[in-house]
Amino acid sequence: MTGTATGRDDQRPRHPSDGAKGNASARGEADTSEGKPSGPDRGTPWLNGEEREAWLANSAIMISLPAALDARMQRESGMTFFEYMVLSVLSEQPARTLQMSDLAARTSASLSRLSHVAGRLEKRGLLSRSRIPGSGRRTSATLSEAGYAEVVEAAPGHVAAVREYLIDGLKPHELATLRRIGSAVDAAIKRQMPDTGPTASDPAGPPKDPDLRS
Numbered sequence: 001m002t003g004t005a006t007g008r009d010d011q012r013p014r015h016p017s018d019g020a021k022g023n024a025s026a027r028g029e030a031d032t033s034e035g036k037p038s039g040p041d042r043g044t045p046w047l048n049g050e051e052r053e054a055w056l057a058n059s060a061i062m063i064s065l066p067a068a069l070d071a072r073m074q075r076e077s078g079m080t081f082f083e084y085m086v087l088s089v090l091s092e093q094p095a096r097t098l099q100m101s102d103l104a105a106r107t108s109a110s111l112s113r114l115s116h117v118a119g120r121l122e123k124r125g126l127l128s129r130s131r132i133p134g135s136g137r138r139t140s141a142t143l144s145e146a147g148y149a150e151v152v153e154a155a156p157g158h159v160a161a162v163r164e165y166l167i168d169g170l171k172p173h174e175l176a177t178l179r180r181i182g183s184a185v186d187a188a189i190k191r192q193m194p195d196t197g198p199t200a201s202d203p204a205g206p207p208k209d210p211d212l213r214s
Contacts, residue, residue: 058181065165072161077154082107083117084158087126087143087151096143099132103141126150 047055069081077084085107090096098106104114118141121127126147132138143151170178 061166068165069158069161073154073158076157077150079150079154080117082109082113083121084151084154086114086117086121086141087147088155088158090127090141090143091148091151096148097140100129100139100141121147 066081073079073081073084079087086103089103089106090098100114100118101111104111107114109117118127118129122129124146125144127144128142129139130142132140167175
């Protein structure tokens with residue numbers, strides 16, 4: 001929930017589901033004699049106007065951009081944006097192989113989601129999975145030649161979409177700011193999940209094939 005709260009009924013942010021109606025009773029609030037809200041809203045650090053606008057703008061990036069990339073990639077390459085990311089990350093690894101837990105971290109996905117998608121890609125002959133010898137239940141994923149050919153063919157369209165939807169609309173100093181913002185958000189998430197390992201935002205060096213640069 002966003003907005004500002006001043007402790008006065010006529011200035012409190014409305015609940016998203018309440019529309020134009022007042023929502024003090026819906027949130028279980030009541031004003032105290034000091035004019036401060038009681039109940040669930042006590043101590044909530046509501047966003048001010050500038051913070052709210054920044055959050056809504058970035059919500060568009062988080063929600064609309066992946067959806068646009070996904071639709072475009074399925075239309076042009078027959079794969080989802082996440083499937084492309086899985087294949088692309090594998091294409092940059094030594095022997096085009098990576099442990100599944102590391103692949104999940106680099107694609108910012110849960111292991112369950114990655115396993116589901118990897119199974120689909122495996123059925124299409126684009127990668128294979130194998131058990132890693134030793135203790136524990138560790139599995140690696142290896143990009144096949146067909147998978148490599150698929151990601152190389154899809155890469156130009158992916159780069160074009162990234163440029164059209166994000167990169168080319170920003171000035172150099174805005175790109176630097178965007179990178180700092182992304183790093184700060186990534187660091188904040190890592191502080192809450194300290195054992196998740198590296199994420200997709202970690203520098204991985206240039207891709208092995210120049211056609212895969214994005």
